[in-house]
Amino acid sequence: MIDFHTHIIPNIDDGSRSIEETFDLIQEAKEAGFEGIILTSHYIENYYETESYERDVWVKAISDSLKSKGMDTKLYLGNEIYMSENLMELLIQGKASTINNGSYVLFELPLNIEPINLYDVIYSMQQNKIVPILAHPERYTFVQKDPNLIYDLVEKGVLMQANYGSILGQYGEKAQLFLRKFLESNMIHFLGSDVHRKNTIYKRIPQALNEIKHIIGTKKLNELTIINPKLVLENKRIDVPRIQKVKLTLKERLIMYLKK
Secondary structure, eight states, X not given: OEEEEEOOSTTSSSSOOSHHHHHHHHHHHHHHTXXXXXXXXXXXXXXXXXXXXXXXXXXXXXXXXXXXXXXXXXXXXXOEEEOOTTHHHXXXXXXXXXXXXXXXXXXXXXXXXXXXXXXXXXXXXXXXXXXXXXXXXXXXXXXXXXXXXXXXXXXXXXXXXEEGGGGGTTTOHHHHHHHHHHHHTTOOOEEEOOBXXXXXXXGGHHHHHHHHHHHHHHHHXXXXXXXXXXXXXXXOOOOOOOXXXXXXXXXXXXXXXXXX
16 A cells, blocks of 8 residues: 555654654554555645755655665655645745656645635646645535535546545544545545654554445555555556535434534
8 A cells, every 4th residue: 555645754844753753653654554655744835845855855865764674665755735826836946746756746725714716726737737636625624514615626637635534533523424425425536644643543544444445345445545546656647437426414414513
């Protein structure tokens, strides 16, 4: 498997706090079954601004150290870019990174407010032959109020990466519910740990995989954890399956009402 979303490079965002923790996290990832890890440190203007060349140095240095330790885990450069009007400029200037220097970009939104320029930024990426991948759609409160925003985005060519922890309730019952609905509707294309600290989500990956497999089956799970990530790393096209709009049952609507 390939972990699509992590915060493992030390001391450049809110993830790993030391090189020792970095290697502990990589060991945990290996034990959880990950053969490859995409290092998607935050890029947030005026907050987390470690540029691509610096992070690339980290990726190579950590990879060399892993080889010297006899560990065969593969590391790949990426970013989780906080959406802004000049996202394309950040990429062109080499400040923020595509995934493995290809055409795919992982980006995130404000958790509680839908950006008014969301479609403009997506259009800008696509005009520049960038394939946008939205991080953890199940976690945004405005998506939970209008889940078919994700249907609309997928229809417009945006791919979706969900967090393993969401299916276990790590981010609350609403995120758990909507990840299930998005999985059932064929609107998730990748899974990631979004790991920040050791002794957290990697220990629970087997449980998360089991829960997700019960929803979508083994073949589809392999697509999200192995096949699609490899296509991204090889900068190849991903064929998106037919999707369905999210429909909540009466019981699910009640859960949403009670959790307001």
